[in-house]
Amino acid sequence: MLSRNLLSTASRAAVRSPAAAARGYATLKEVELRLKSIKNIEKITKTMKIVASTRLSKAQKAKAAAKMIDAADSQFYDVAKTSEVAAGAEKPQELAIAITSDKGLCGSIHSQLAKAVRRKMAEHPNTDIIAIGDKIKMQLLRTNPDSVKLAFNGIGKDAPTFYESSLIAAKILQEVDAQSYAKISIFFNDPVSSLSFEPAVKPIYSAETIQSSPGYNVFEIDPEGKLPADLFEYSLTSQILSAMAQGYAAEISARRNAMDNASKNAGDMINRYSILYNRTRQAVITNELVDIITGASSLD
């Protein structure tokens, strides 16, 4: 296979080289066209970088506000000492909600999250997946087609809103029997800094888990009310929202970095190709001069 490849490349090169040698203009034209297309690519990546930069501040604001909501929730769980029911020998059914978006061109952000989910699947094969965002759906369908129960798209066009996340949460509660899972976790990209992100996991506690948490009695709660169930639904919605907001912020900054790198690479290529272009042009002129001079001197 390799030898055949080599052969065909060699023969192709052999075919091209006499033509190139005979007429320098063809390669000059080629280099020029290539240079032009790289310049266009650079324009596109630069524009995308600027768009990402302008969206970044909005995304970070959304992330900060959503984190506050998160904090209120987790404070309650801290005081109530809510934790997962310890799993027995047999592994019960779990639910993983993986959140990224529909859009690419932002480095490895989607595949890193898919890897995190796959690690979880390897550890705990009895897990159902809900994919939020087309990218993560594609990646998980490739490896775990039977586990993906529900998928959403149309995510990540703009900073996520509470309305969006409540629609998602309502659909999840409608399609999946959330109470039947021993554990529900949300996988999302956590923007650690403006330059880096890492896949993170956070738990969602079901109504039963909330009610059976050891510190539940610290709080004065109306025993008649259906507060745990309502709290579960509300915190599912707000946790999805905050995960989406953090994922969105991580994605935007990843896209800005990816586009920054792409623009730099395009810049490097433009430099290299302009030097090549100028050298080739010089070579063509020199060749023509040599031709003219030899012609003239042969007439003497």
Place this chain on the structure above:
Amino acid sequence: MLFVSAARTLSRSSLRASRVATRSYAEAAEKVLKLQFSLPHETLYAQTQVAQVNLPAQSGKMGILASHVPTIEQLAPGVVEVFEGATPSAAPKKYFISGGFATVQPDSVLSITAAEAFPLDSFSQENVRSLLQQAKAKLGDADETVAAEAAITVEVLEALESATK
């Protein structure tokens, strides 16, 4: 002996009663109430020190002072009144919320999370009335989902109407 103990219990209970009665801003002021009022898209108060907060809980309206017993309450559509500053002498800031949750932590931090909150004076009564009429028209809809949505809208708008009066 019985009398004595009864009298002691009585006196203690009366003492306690008087202490309960006097538990007011003076005692509550020893600890401070911190308010964390956050919306999904905005944070209105971030651990801000306030005097008192009145909440429209589903179990009834309630006022929260410092050292309130830890609790978690589901909020009904209604007005959240925030008394800023050390004493609740100034007029409260009023926000209308459509629902949410309020948690009082053991360290006197009150966390309110709501889907939406707007200052009460930003609502127009006429709009509320016309929207309420539209929603009421949908109450008898054949589609259950539409009717249920209309019922929720009516609940919120009625609360808003009575709050803006």
